[in-house]
Amino acid sequence: MTTPDQAAVLIDPDEHRGGTGTARFVLTKIAEALISIVLVIVLFFFLFRMLPGDPVAAMTRDRVTSPQQIAELREKMGVDKPVFVQFGSYFWNLLHGDLGESRLLNNGRPVADMIGERLWPTILLVGSATVLAVLLGLWLGIRAAWRRDSFFDRSQTGIALTLWSVPQFWLGLMLLVVTGGLFPSRGMHSPDAASDVFSQTLDVLHHLVLPCVTLLAVFYAQYMLIMRSSLLGEMNADYLTTARAKGLRDDLVRRRHAVPNALLPTTTLVFMQFGHVLAGAVTVEAVFSWPGLGQLTYEALHGPDLPVLQGVFTVLASAVVLMNLLAELLYRVLDPRVRTS
Numbered sequence: 001m002t003t004p005d006q007a008a009v010l011i012d013p014d015e016h017r018g019g020t021g022t023a024r025f026v027l028t029k030i031a032e033a034l035i036s037i038v039l040v041i042v043l044f045f046f047l048f049r050m051l052p053g054d055p056v057a058a059m060t061r062d063r064v065t066s067p068q069q070i071a072e073l074r075e076k077m078g079v080d081k082p083v084f085v086q087f088g089s090y091f092w093n094l095l096h097g098d099l100g101e102s103r104l105l106n107n108g109r110p111v112a113d114m115i116g117e118r119l120w121p122t123i124l125l126v127g128s129a130t131v132l133a134v135l136l137g138l139w140l141g142i143r144a145a146w147r148r149d150s151f152f153d154r155s156q157t158g159i160a161l162t163l164w165s166v167p168q169f170w171l172g173l174m175l176l177v178v179t180g181g182l183f184p185s186r187g188m189h190s191p192d193a194a195s196d197v198f199s200q201t202l203d204v205l206h207h208l209v210l211p212c213v214t215l216l217a218v219f220y221a222q223y224m225l226i227m228r229s230s231l232l233g234e235m236n237a238d239y240l241t242t243a244r245a246k247g248l249r250d251d252l253v254r255r256r257h258a259v260p261n262a263l264l265p266t267t268t269l270v271f272m273q274f275g276h277v278l279a280g281a282v283t284v285e286a287v288f289s290w291p292g293l294g295q296l297t298y299e300a301l302h303g304p305d306l307p308v309l310q311g312v313f314t315v316l317a318s319a320v321v322l323m324n325l326l327a328e329l330l331y332r333v334l335d336p337r338v339r340t341s
Contacts, residue, residue, distance in 0.1 A: 100307035122292030137223025
């Protein structure tokens, strides 16, 4: 029979502490993410005030306006107030879900509505490119690592390093030249496409090819190189030697033992590199006139339309911070060594 003192000894001292530590870790990371979003909002607000150009002058460029009308317009837009007063008003409205109204692109239209319209094309482009880049990068990285120093390894590594260093907009322009009109170069829809769902879907996919391939060609490279490096680090591990000694075939050793352990860095990299994919989408959407948030940013910069720029960058930056938060939480779930540290 176990005495109370012995039962106390048998209780795992780390069990309760581990649960408390996990809750503290999650709350800390959430607090850090919120602080990061606030700092990004502050930074973008004051940074956009340094852009050249006067939004009021841009609105009245082709109109005959008196100084009194310009002064009334500045007062209506709130740009006549000190910049810190403007920020206080903007931040207060932002806390209530108000991103402001467009001043140039769609004068008087809520920025939130404009972002909502452009959000799904960006999700389609970025999501498609990310999924394909991950699948292609992992497959090539595994094959290159398992055939280390072979012609396949050297050639694929060289191609990946080259594509990783290429600017996305330049690669997009080169694809436009090389394909020679085989794929649409602008927009997301063709005006002469049939109205049925199947034809519309094919039309969108046809327009998606070039911008998706542009992002895919650049971003698959980093997943391949990270996967290759991670798998090379696992190949000489003792557990693989033991698996081979038990008589397992080489492909089973790779698939069941080496690859799952090597996937951890690449899995978290997918989330952490989300910001780079979004940044690339801005330039790619501008090149192909893809009607997403990147194209909206490009259009707003010409004003500048400050409320639109602030709204778009707040949404994009928040998405990046949240994806980084998910990466840190996922890493803790996938790697037990992090939970016990």
